[in-house]
Every structure is written in C-alpha cells, then in structure tokens.
Amino acid sequence: MSFNVYITRQIPEEGINILKKFCRTVEVNPYDRPLTYDELLRQVNGRDAIVAMLSDKIDARVMSEAADPCLKHTGTSLKIIANYAVGYDNIDIKTATEKGIVVTNTPGVLTDSTADMAWALLFAITRRIVEGDRLTRAGKFTGWAPMMLLGGDFIGKTLGVVGAGRIGTAMAMRSRGWCMKVLYTTQSNKNAVLEEMLGAKRVDLETLLKESDFISIHIPLSEKTKHLIGAKELSFMKKAAYLINTARGAIIDESALVNALKNKQIAGAGLDVYEEEPKLKPGLAELDNVVLVPHLGSATVETRTKMAVMTAENIIAVLNGQKPKNCVNPEVLA
Numbered sequence: 001m002s003f004n005v006y007i008t009r010q011i012p013e014e015g016i017n018i019l020k021k022f023c024r025t026v027e028v029n030p031y032d033r034p035l036t037y038d039e040l041l042r043q044v045n046g047r048d049a050i051v052a053m054l055s056d057k058i059d060a061r062v063m064s065e066a067a068d069p070c071l072k073h074t075g076t077s078l079k080i081i082a083n084y085a086v087g088y089d090n091i092d093i094k095t096a097t098e099k100g101i102v103v104t105n106t107p108g109v110l111t112d113s114t115a116d117m118a119w120a121l122l123f124a125i126t127r128r129i130v131e132g133d134r135l136t137r138a139g140k141f142t143g144w145a146p147m148m149l150l151g152g153d154f155i156g157k158t159l160g161v162v163g164a165g166r167i168g169t170a171m172a173m174r175s176r177g178w179c180m181k182v183l184y185t186t187q188s189n190k191n192a193v194l195e196e197m198l199g200a201k202r203v204d205l206e207t208l209l210k211e212s213d214f215i216s217i218h219i220p221l222s223e224k225t226k227h228l229i230g231a232k233e234l235s236f237m238k239k240a241a242y243l244i245n246t247a248r249g250a251i252i253d254e255s256a257l258v259n260a261l262k263n264k265q266i267a268g269a270g271l272d273v274y275e276e277e278p279k280l281k282p283g284l285a286e287l288d289n290v291v292l293v294p295h296l297g298s299a300t301v302e303t304r305t306k307m308a309v310m311t312a313e314n315i316i317a318v319l320n321g322q323k324p325k326n327c328v329n330p331e332v333l334a
C-alpha cells in the first residue's frame with residue numbers, strides 16, 4: 001500500500017482510480033505534452049512502477065536512475081514499467097530484464113480499433129476522402145463532375161497483410177465484406193483462422209508485395225523489421241497498389257516511400273505512424289497521394305479506457321508479488 005506510481009501522461013481515469021486504491025502515491029505528468037528526457041530521468045527515481053507511453057524512450061540510463069542499487073536495498077526501486085501500448089520498441093527490454101524490472105504491455109484490447117484504423121486509412125486514401133474534404137471546404141466543389149477525384153474499387157481485389165498476428169488477423173477478417181483475396185506473411189505458424197475462413201494464402205514478402213492491391217503492415221518494430229519496406233520492396237508493388245501502415249513508422253523507409261509516392265511508383269499510402277514521430281520526412285506532407293493521421297490506431301474512448309484498466313491491473317499484480325497478465329519479459333518472473 002506504500003507504493004509509489006508515476007504516469008508519464010494523463011490517461012483515462014478508470015485506470016488511475018484503480019491505482020489510487022492500491023497505492024499511496026499516484027502522480028501524473030501535469031503537462032499536456034510528453035516529458036522531456038531529463039524530466040523522465042528525474043521522475044522515475046524512487047518509483048515502484050511507471051506507466052510509460054510509446055513516445056517515452058525507456059533506455060538503460062532511465063532504468064539505472066529508476067533501479068538504483070541503493071534504492072533496491074531499501075525496496076523502493078522500480079519493479080515494473082507498464083507500457084500504455086501493445087508495441088514496446090520504446091523500451092530496452094534486455095536491460096529491463098537484466099535489472100529485474102517487469103515490462104508489461106496492452107495486447108488484445110486495441111486489436112479491433114487498430115484494425116479499424118487500417119481500414120479507415122485504406123478507404124480514405126483509395127476513395128480520396130481527404131482530398132475531397134479539402135476541395136469541398138475550399139469552396140472548389142462547383143458541381144458533380146464525371147472525372148472528379150476518381151479512386152479505386154475494393155470488391156474482389158487482393159489484400160496483402162504483412163504480419164498475421166492479432167491485429168493483422170482482425171484487419172484481414174474485415175475484408176470479407178469486399179470478397180477480397182487475402183495473402184499474408186507471418187513469422188510463426190500458418191494462420192488457420194485466415195486460411196479456413198478466408199481461404200487466405202501464406203506467401204513470402206516479395207510475392208505479397210507483387211500480387212496485392214492493398215498492403216497493410218501489422219508487425220512489431222525490431223532490429224529485424226526496421227526498413228523491411230525500402231526502395232526495393234516498394235519497387236515490387238503494383239503501380240495501382242496502396243500501402244497502409246498502422247504498426248510502427250520505421251518498418252518503412254519513409255524517405256524511400258516519399259520518393260515512390262512522388263514518382264507515382266505506387267498509387268498511394270495511408271499512414272498512422274512515422275519513422276521519427278512526431279516528425280515527418282521532408283516532402284511527405286506536400287503529397288496528395290497520402291493520408292496522414294497522428295498515431296490514432298488505438299484512439300477510441302472504449303479502447304483507451306480498457307488499456308488504462310489493463311495497465312493498472314498489471315501494475316497491481318506485480319506490486320502484490322503476483323504474475324501480471326501481460327508480461328513481455330517473463331524471464332524476470334521465473
């Protein structure tokens with residue numbers, strides 16, 4: 001009950017209230033902005049748990065501030081980093097594990113909202129929703145025109161899902177409404193649900209890129225997946241194909257994508273994530289054949305509330321010496 005928790009950004013109250021019931025101190029970043037790195041270093045010190053955002057870089061230095069051996073002696077050092085996200089590429093997991101810090105994430109609860117965002121981007125770019133909105137607001141809609149803002153159809157086309165995990169599967173399942181052919185890649189076993197329900201076919205990345213009309217990325221960012229989609233991979237895509245990314249920006253070489261879009265090498269892209277968030281690569285924002293949203297994949301009231309509750313429950317489990325439901329480095333618990 002003497003626990004001390006820091007939350008690096010305001011999250012839905014439902015999660016904060018759960019923490020307040022179990023912990024002596026629950027402090028929230030009071031600003032409407034992320035903490036600076038120096039602020040983060042100061043704030044982690046002496047906490048039992050921190051709730052981190054995907055925009056907080058939790059590196060070895062932050063963890064040494066938090067898991068100071070002197071503090072450990074008094075039992076007040078950091079025990080858990082609860083990431084308020086499913087992706088955890090912002091955390092140095094190896095160092096956390098070495099220091100005995102449990103890291104948790106929020107899988108499952110954001111699967112549908114993120115799959116929905118991929119489709120929202122796919123529709124928006126293919127049916128030119130944002131261009132149309134800009135034109136209409138600018139007073140340039142002077143009447144229906146037979147050749148105005150023509151986009152593409154979805155029915156019967158081929159959807160390529162890069163990474164058929166929870167989110168990729170949910171994204172692919174939504175294609176039933178448009179009777180799409182589905183191709184997918186996966187690091188693990190074949191996806192029985194997609195194969196049985198959609199007749200989906202597992203292929204290698206090159207085949208997927210070459211044969212799909214819509215490509216949607218649903219893999220975590222790691223050393224192995226950084227720039228998985230570069231100039232060469234973009235050159236495999238059909239000229240009429242669209243690329244959607246709701247995973248992590250750096251999976252795509254964003255400069256190469258700007259070039260491909262500029263040269264009309266592909267039809268368009270829908271992006272929720274960026275290589276150096278929140279910065280955009282030069283030229284990206286000037287292009288008409290891309291729809292850009294500010295990392296909103298999980299941004300629904302329902303999902304963010306569930307993420308807050310899940311995060312709080314993970315923290316309470318660890319502080320009570322129990323196994324949290326969503327541990328990404330279970331070696332620590334062994």
Ligand code: GLV
Nearest residue numbers: 084085086087298
């Ligand atoms: C969002 O990008 C997440 O990883 O939860």
Ligand code: GLV
Nearest residue numbers: 143144145146147
């Ligand atoms: C379009 O609005 C149509 O009626 O065809």
